[in-house]
Amino acid sequence: MVFCNETLEDMNQDLDSSCTKEVFKRVPNLNKLGILNDSYDTISLDILVNLPQLETLKISSLRERVRVPVNFTFPTNIKKLTLGNCKIAWKHMTIVGSMPNLEVLKLLDGDKERPGWEPEWEPTEGEFCKLKFLLLRTMFLVQWRASNTNFKSLECLMLKQCSKLEEIPHSIGDIPTLQIIELDDASPSAVISAKQIQEDQENLGNDILQVHVLCEGQFNHQQSEELEAKLIANLESNDDKLQISACSQLTNLINGINALSKGLISRIFSRLLKFLDRDDFPQLQVAAAGAIGDILFCSSHTFNITVNILIEQGAVPIMVSLLSSAEDELRGMVGVVYLSQNVRCQSNM
Structure with a gap:
């Protein structure tokens, strides 16, 4: 049973049958909320509609994924959002990207396979306009087609356990506010792309952007062969721009070849x-x-x-x-x- 009063501003709650709309109607001033789903039951996020002052929200599920309806709208005042093991397809991430005041976003996936899950995320232009901090921990994202128009206020990008991510979009480096890209157990190719972004920004006179690699994954045999093929293809291209790009990337690419x-x-x-x-x-x-x-x-x-x-x-x-x-x-x-x-x-x- 949950006991609430109208002045309550902070709550961490294991989800059960007592966590209803009626309960949250009694705490309209709530500004911090943590929800943990420790059962195999799906939960409804309709309980959030009566929380207009909510600024920090953390939702985690230990077993069954939390399903976020396609037409769901988060409370507009939310500035910090953590979604742990929540089921939102990348193509529906506009639910989050359209949040007008969001500054901190943590997308944390579990380590279980997700059959049929889309491996590509292409944000809509203009989304995440106020986002300053983005943490992605997912082994299911392969292609991230983002640009500086999607995250124009981003200051810190953190990637953890993104073992399948092919690369960080190069135009991410053109975000004028970006200061840190941190990679922890990310794919080697993602690390290479981050280092290339930093090098290119330094060549443009940007000494603010820093890249931190805490734990770098290793190329397997197949990845090493693919890297060699990419390197040779760029060098043997007749395109002057590709040739110059291949030369500038050579050090990072060679370091990744076994x-x-x-x-x-x-x-x-x-x-x-x-x-x-x-x-x-x-x-x-x-x-x-x-x-x-x-x-x-x-x-x-x-x-x-x-x-x-x-x-x-x-x-x-x-x-x-x-x-x-x-x-x-x-x-x-x-x-x-x-x-x-x-x-x-x-x-x-």
């Missing part, structure tokens, strides 16, 4: 050296020189093998000629790579 074979290194160097010959495109030359340097620094255990492959591909005369380039940035980049190559070669003699 074993960098001689064949793969040779194939990568072959393309990068062709990029160095593009006198008509200095930006690509700079990106390629930087990528070669990244590979050398990432291959400390196989450095001699890597350098030999580079030499066999004809890198030395190309780099020597570029040391006389009129492009200061290119000349400096090639100089650093050439010097580090020679110094480390001598140290390994």
Whole structure:
């Protein structure tokens, strides 16, 4: 039985038959509410309609998922919302996204499989307009098609156990208020995308955004093969933008590949050296020189093998000629790579 009075402002309640609309009518000033469903019975959220002052709401279910009706409207004053094991399809997440005052959102899924559950979330433009903090803990989200127009006030993004998430949408980094992206046991590809977002923002002069990786997952064999295929496809593309993007992403992608074979290194160097010959495109030359340097620094255990492959591909005369380039940035980049190559070669003699 629940006993309430009209001045009650904070309540944590295990859901039972006593938790009815009539009960909540007696506490119109309630501003904090926690509901725990510890049974196999489904619960009705109609009990919330009489709580106009509610600002913090936490709903959790230990067994049966809490079903949120498609046409349900949360109390408009809610600023903090936690949904644990609640059944809202991604396509119906506008129920939450349209909440006008929502600032903190935690979506926490259990670890049980959800047959037939949609793996894609594409928020509607303009949703989550006041949201500052977003925590996603779900192993069921694969593709997240969001943009800076969906979360224009976001300050902190946290991803936990998002083991299937392919990547964080790149435009998330363009949110001017975003300060932190934190990943804990997220997929390796999500981690890579977060690091790329941070790097791109730094190149744009944004030093505020920080990426914290608490526990990074590991690529399995299939993921490693897919990563190699993606890397080669981008490098061998005829699209200048994809080529530059591939060079800039090379370090993070290589770190995610389980074993960098001689064949793969040779194939990568072959393309990068062709990029160095593009006198008509200095930006690509700079990106390629930087990528070669990244590979050398990432291959400390196989450095001699890597350098030999580079030499066999004809890198030395190309780099020597570029040391006389009129492009200061290119000349400096090639100089650093050439010097580090020679110094480390001598140290390994």
